[in-house]
Amino acid sequence: MGRAFVYVILGGGVAAGYAALEFAKRGVSPGELCIISEEPVAPYERPALSKGYLLPEVPARLPSFHTCVGANEERLTPKWYKEHGIELVLGTRVKSADVKRKTLLTATGETISYKILIIATGARALRLEEFGVTGSDAENVCYLRDLADANRLVDVMQSCTGGNAVVIGGGYIGMECAASLVINKINVTMVFPEAQFMARLFTPKIASFYEQYYVSKGVKFVKGTVLSSFEIDSNKKVTAVILRDGSRLPADMVVVGIGIRPNTTLFEGQLTLEKGGIKANGRLQASYESVYAVGDVATFPVKLIRENRRLEHVDSARKSARHAVAAIMDPEKTGEFDYLPFFYSRVFALSWQFYGDNVGEVIHFGDFTGGKFGAYWVHKGHLVGSFLEGGTKEEYETIAKATRLQPVIDDLAMLETQGLGFALAV
Ligand code: FAD
Ligand code: NDP
Numbered sequence: 001m002g003r004a005f006v007y008v009i010l011g012g013g014v015a016a017g018y019a020a021l022e023f024a025k026r027g028v029s030p031g032e033l034c035i036i037s038e039e040p041v042a043p044y045e046r047p048a049l050s051k052g053y054l055l056p057e058v059p060a061r062l063p064s065f066h067t068c069v070g071a072n073e074e075r076l077t078p079k080w081y082k083e084h085g086i087e088l089v090l091g092t093r094v095k096s097a098d099v100k101r102k103t104l105l106t107a108t109g110e111t112i113s114y115k116i117l118i119i120a121t122g123a124r125a126l127r128l129e130e131f132g133v134t135g136s137d138a139e140n141v142c143y144l145r146d147l148a149d150a151n152r153l154v155d156v157m158q159s160c161t162g163g164n165a166v167v168i169g170g171g172y173i174g175m176e177c178a179a180s181l182v183i184n185k186i187n188v189t190m191v192f193p194e195a196q197f198m199a200r201l202f203t204p205k206i207a208s209f210y211e212q213y214y215v216s217k218g219v220k221f222v223k224g225t226v227l228s229s230f231e232i233d234s235n236k237k238v239t240a241v242i243l244r245d246g247s248r249l250p251a252d253m254v255v256v257g258i259g260i261r262p263n264t265t266l267f268e269g270q271l272t273l274e275k276g277g278i279k280a281n282g283r284l285q286a287s288y289e290s291v292y293a294v295g296d297v298a299t300f301p302v303k304l305i306r307e308n309r310r311l312e313h314v315d316s317a318r319k320s321a322r323h324a325v326a327a328i329m330d331p332e333k334t335g336e337f338d339y340l341p342f343f344y345s346r347v348f349a350l351s352w353q354f355y356g357d358n359v360g361e362v363i364h365f366g367d368f369t370g371g372k373f374g375a376y377w378v379h380k381g382h383l384v385g386s387f388l389e390g391g392t393k394e395e396y397e398t399i400a401k402a403t404r405l406q407p408v409i410d411d412l413a414m415l416e417t418q419g420l421g422f423a424l425a426v
Contacts, residue, residue: 002103002111005034005087007328010094010104011120011263012037014046014314015295015321017067017076019118020086022325030085036104036112039146040091042078045070047314049150050173051346054157054180062147071318097266099288116328119278119286119293120321121263123312125149128168128227128256135230138238140253144173145260153177156253157184163252164189166241168227170197172345173257175210179347181255182217189220189249191227191241201343201354203362203375206387210350213370217348222247230254260312262297274299277310282336284324292328294320303338304404305357305384315342340404353396356385356403363412365419374399376415376422382406383415386423395420402426 007023009016016035020043023033035043045065052060069075081088093107103113125143128136135141140160142153163186167178170192178188190197196207211221222243231240231248241249262277272279272287277299280286284300286293293300295317299310319339326334344353360379366372366389377385383406386399402423409415415422 002113003034003087004113006032006115007034007118008104008112008114008116009033009035009118009120010097010266011035011122011295011297012039012041012043012088012090013120013122013295013317014043014067014070015120015122015317016118017043017045017321018071018318019120019294019321019325020076020081020084021068021073022322023329024084024086026325026329028084028086028329031087032085034087034089034112034114035081036089036092036094036106038091038093039148041147042076042081042088042090043067044147045314046146049147050144050176050180053150054154054177054184056184059154068318070314094266097270099267099270099291102290115290117291118321118324118328119267119291119297120295120317121266121297122317123260123262123296125173125257126259126261128258131226131258133227133229135232135238136254136256138230138232138236138254140237140251141230142253142255144177144255144257153255157181157186160252161185163187164250165253165255166191166249166251167255167257168192168241169257169259170194170199170223171257171259172198173255176345176347177255177257178214178219179217182219183348186253187218187220189222190214191222191225191243191249193224193226195223197221201358201387203364205364205368206375206389209368209373209389210347213348213350222249260296262310264297267291274308275310279308283327283331283334284320284337285327292324294324300337300339302341303336304340304406309341311341313341313343315344340400342400350389351391352387352389353391353399354385354387355400356383358385358387360384361412363416365416372420374420376409378409378412378415381408381410383409388420391420395423398426399423 048065225245278293280300323337372390374388
């Protein structure tokens with residue numbers, strides 16, 4: 001049993017949705033393109049799962065957040081794929097791939113062949129078991145990567161109103177889920193190994209602002225330690241979390257956000273890997289000519305930083321996917337991907353954006369007592385990164401533009417005094 005396509009996108013997440021839009025814009029013919037996804041629904045904007053999806057009132061639900069609404073583009077419903085002759089093979093896991101033969105074998109036993117493959121398999125959430133802690137399959141322990149996880153989290157949350165949640169991990173999932181839990185009237189304790197949350201991006205001063213804000217919302221922090229075990233009752237529910245420092249936190253539910261691993265397994269030994277991802281060039285082409293890699297799973301050259309990076313953010317997934325399709329459909333007119341890294345988050349009434357790279361010296365500016373504030377990173381005499389909390393659309397565009405230009409900075413004191421004004425004047 002088998003089917004053949006010109007283009008196959010493996011994975012049906014954010015990158016797949018934006019790649020499909022780009023294929024359609026560039027005129028793919030009906031029957032040429034197929035998307036294979038383990039998820040049972042058409043591509044959607046994954047960031048909604050830790051934000052609008054978890055709201056207690058008028059929560060976001062599909063079909064409202066199918067790609068590509070997150071970039072103010074068309075919303076690609078299953079009907080859209082049908083109208084464009086794009087085959088959606090949903091609820092189907094690919095269990096092996098043969099890049100030389102250009103075939104994929106699905107768990108249902110079908111062989112799908114292609115001329116060009118775009119790998120958009122994203123990543124999976126790391127599990128506590130991988131750190132030697134057992135019990136995370138208990139009913140009230142939640143991870144968050146896909147729609148099924150989000151539905152489970154909503155169910156568990158609804159049964160815990162007024163109760164206690166322990167959030168494990170101080171990264172993006174921890175920060176956003178903690179806020180959503182508070183909004184759902186659940187008491188939250190966050191536990192993470194570092195001295196501050198968002199340690200990989202936030203400076204201690206930035207983290208301290210958000211932590212104080214969280215404390216004002218009733219969130220408690222247990223820093224510098226990790227979970228060692230769960231207390232589980234006869235109903236297979238966690239009742240308490242035991243930490244490595246010996247303390248015990250009663251829990252009605254647990255949310256775990258301890259990082260991800262890119263889904264590269266199908267291609268190990270067949271394609272070159274780097275920094276945990278599938279190595280791609282400036283056209284997002286992997287080490288085998290007919291294969292491209294985009295989104296969370298791809299490690300590609302970030303020209304501006306002069307380094308190969310694997311980025312785990314939605315803007316990178318959207319733009320790398322579109323660039324790969326441009327490179328495939330119009331190779332003559334498509335140059336090297338020239339990407340400015342962009343990360344953002346929204347929690348409670350707060351909202352921040354970051355552009356570029358967070359290396360070098362940091363200059364903070366603005367009002368850290370609850371107003372608008374930010375930071376610049378200066379490396380080898382150039383502005384390389386910018387962070388802004390509470391900016392307007394125009395201000396965010398301004399810091400993005402300034403960061404891309406990497407202006408020379410020879411007076412750090414001046415940069416501090418000018419603050420946001422510096423970016424406005426670049
Ligand atoms: P994914 O969107 O993860 O899609 C991968 C797809 O491949 C999935 O459909 C998966 O089922 C499928 N797949 C994998 N293996 C197989 C297989 N063998 N067979 C078939 N299908 C397979 N980023 C931001 O910048 N801002 C945010 O606010 C933000 N919020 C987020 C909130 C949550 C809850 C999560 C989980 C992530 C968030 N991110 C955010 C990160 C962002 O969503 C990812 O960077 C983005 O989804 C990556 O897109 P992708 O297409 O590479 O991977
Ligand atoms: P992150 O990598 O952001 O954070 C993981 C956190 O868990 C870190 O604080 C990490 O510490 C900590 N940690 C690691 N191991 C353990 C452990 N054994 N016990 C306790 N804590 C541990 O991953 P997330 O899980 O938060 O997010 C998953 C993915 O989703 C990421 O790709 C992220 O980009 C994406 N996402 C993005 C959002 C956004 O951009 N707004 C929102 C939500 C998700 P350490 O640093 O020391 O390893």
